[in-house]
Amino acid sequence: MALQQIIEQTVTGLGFDLVEVERSAGGLLRVTIDLPWLPDAPQPEQAVERFITVEDCEQVTRQLQFALEVDGVDYKRLEVSSPGIDRLLRDERDFERFAGEVIDITLKEPLGAAAAGQVAANRKKFRGQLEKQPEGGWQIVWSDEPPPKPGQRVSKKRVAAPLQALGFVLDEIREARLAPIVNFKGRRSKANPQD
Numbered sequence: 001m002a003l004q005q006i007i008e009q010t011v012t013g014l015g016f017d018l019v020e021v022e023r024s025a026g027g028l029l030r031v032t033i034d035l036p037w038l039p040d041a042p043q044p045e046q047a048v049e050r051f052i053t054v055e056d057c058e059q060v061t062r063q064l065q066f067a068l069e070v071d072g073v074d075y076k077r078l079e080v081s082s083p084g085i086d087r088l089l090r091d092e093r094d095f096e097r098f099a100g101e102v103i104d105i106t107l108k109e110p111l112g113a114a115a116a117g118q119v120a121a122n123r124k125k126f127r128g129q130l131e132k133q134p135e136g137g138w139q140i141v142w143s144d145e146p147p148p149k150p151g152q153r154v155s156k157k158r159v160a161a162p163l164q165a166l167g168f169v170l171d172e173i174r175e176a177r178l179a180p181i182v183n184f185k186g187r188r189s190k191a192n193p194q195d
Contacts, residue, residue: 027076
């Protein structure tokens with residue numbers, strides 16, 4: 001059986017999703033896991049958001065060590081972890097899961113002259129909110145205005161910079177990741193993001 005299949009069967013059998021398998025120099029085998037995402041599952045108002053814990057990684061590590069030994073897979077070190085705050089978005093399912101979140105995208109090709117009036121024609125990297133377009137495809141919405149610094153006074157009369165949007169399909173993307181934005185004021189509820 002192939003390495004990817006062995007790992008995927010083991011991880012999904014324990015109730016987790018396999019995000020990535022990576023082999024590195026020196027015999028390192030890195031496995032990234034996440035909790036399953038069920039798009040149609042109803043979310044109760046008071047639901048506690050659950051994340052991958054150290055115990056989850058430990059459980060998967062023990063099971064993978066056994067499975068890899070049985071199948072005779074050669075590796076020196078096994079590392080099991082969560083995707084982290086800058087999680088890579090790989091397929092349509094990931095984009096649907098994280099719609100509404102701030103992401104960083106890198107295009108395969110620069111925008112070209114078609115968008116030269118709005119942004120630099122050679123620009124390939126963008127950070128903004130991911131949105132699904134009604135006619136299909138995706139878009140990223142952003143403002144080039146820098147966010148105010150903590151403690152900076154902002155005039156109520158100040159006119160905000162206009163929002164810009166870029167529509168794209170997944171084939172145009174070289175890489176897409178969740179933006180690693182850390183909020184030290186605690187979690188905001190999705191029902192009331194102004195808290």
